[in-house]
Amino acid sequence: MKLEDILQDPAEVYDKPQDVVDDSNLTNEEKCKVLAQWEYDAEELQTATSENMPGPDDSLLDDILAAMKKLHCKD
Numbered sequence: 001m002k003l004e005d006i007l008q009d010p011a012e013v014y015d016k017p018q019d020v021v022d023d024s025n026l027t028n029e030e031k032c033k034v035l036a037q038w039e040y041d042a043e044e045l046q047t048a049t050s051e052n053m054p055g056p057d058d059s060l061l062d063d064i065l066a067a068m069k070k071l072h073c074k075d
Contacts, residue, residue, distance in 0.1 A: 014034075032073035
């Protein structure tokens with residue numbers, strides 16, 4: 001799968017952020033891009049949920065941030 005496709009919706013491609021870390025087909029830089037996109041998406045979802053819009057009960061944000069830390073992604 002192309003990076004551009006993954007970046008459209010990382011949650012569609014990966015079950016959990018650790019799966020991005022474990023993906024041997026991506027460079028560390030690409031993994032950081034995917035996780036950064038997933039972080040953005042999770043923050044948007046969290047904002048929508050706090051504004052009483054429907055969304056999942058739990059957020060993967062903490063797991064995403066932990067995965068980014070493992071890879072030493074830049075903030």
